[in-house]
Amino acid sequence: MHQHSPRASKPFIALNMAAIPKDLIESELFGHEKGAFTGAMAQRKGRFEQADGGTLFLDEIGDMPAETQTRLLRVLADGEFYRVGGHTPVKVNVRIIAATHQDLEQRVREHRFREDLFHRLNVIRIQLPSLKERREDIPALAQYFLTKSARDLQMESKVLTQQSQDYLCSLDWPGNVRQLENVCHWLTVMASSREIQLSDLPPELLARAPSTHNEADWQQALANWAKQQLESPTPDTLQQALPDFERVMIKTVLAHTRGRRGEAAKLLGWGRNTLTRKLKDLDNS
Structure with missing residues (x-):
């Protein structure tokens, strides 16, 4: 500026x-x-x-x-x-x-x-989103910091493999860009080869469970189920999936609220009557 x-x-x-x-x-x-x-x-x-x-x-x-x-x-x-x-x-x-x-x-x-x-x-405000809110910037930022660290240390610049890059993008980065910069400096010094493998990442990053992994797991499982269904497609594939999905969600939320339907309905974004009706429909299906 x-x-x-x-x-x-x-x-x-x-x-x-x-x-x-x-x-x-x-x-x-x-x-x-x-x-x-x-x-x-x-x-x-x-x-x-x-x-x-x-x-x-x-x-x-x-x-x-x-x-x-x-x-x-x-x-x-x-x-x-x-x-x-x-x-x-x-x-x-x-x-x-x-x-x-x-x-x-x-x-x-x-x-x-x-x-x-x-x-x-507060005349002109510029709000910078946290790094986890702009994960698409992580690959470019990481490569920039790797190049900068290599130049400062007079070394050959290292590059991230796609697997390592994807893993970094899945992390929450509580320290934001400064944390990413420090990790890239660490990798420049500690990674044994020019290509940075997943195993080269700092132990504290590998020990941290990325918040998106569980989400990716269930989405992959759903994709696998859809592929199986498409091998012998039927007109009502989606109609089969939706009640099963709702059943799992309702049971999980009711277990979380210990059977309190009012609280469960709120967590699901429904009214209590809607939850009661859906439970009745599921019981009859």
Whole structure:
């Protein structure tokens, strides 16, 4: 975003709010004057001054302390601030880009993030879906990270077999893109051959049961059943399958709810009368 903006020739300064001790955040953001506190041997410019004319990227802004939120709000409103220990206002022209993995609206409701600051920042929102919500990107991202790691380590780039690629796509990736990048770096170092086999993946990934495996298993079983039926096709193949499918679903859900029909009907997305009628139909079939 910075590189494709009119500010591209100006500084891009990044600061991770979660990585800075609470008592140092204001000094990091706004700088300090000589003698402002013990160890302040000289005047120091903060990230706002360093980014003047350019972009300041505040990562994990949801972790910003309440008092710093108040000071940031004033900078956004007035375009000026005071260094820690200073008495002269410093004017800056900075574009703010903020990011967080947290639900800021929820934190506002919990009074853990200022509502007025949230609305100041929430001008243009870009929501990035988690990696498990865009599994189709995993092969391209994995190959990019494998190539990058190989270049950094001055090694030949490795490639994923189709089986390994499919397995990576089936995982949930709670650490998102950073986790995938770390796995690819690990594979660049540890995989014994250029082609990365399923057995080359880190043990912790192989031990994790992908959430899609059970889904794939029953779908494959259904496909096998359909193929068998098509060997001697009848006009009512689907009509045979649907009652059996409903019977299995109803029995499974009723077992889960210990026979409580009202709760079972809700889980199935039906009304209680619908469930009662279907049970009667199944009993008669």
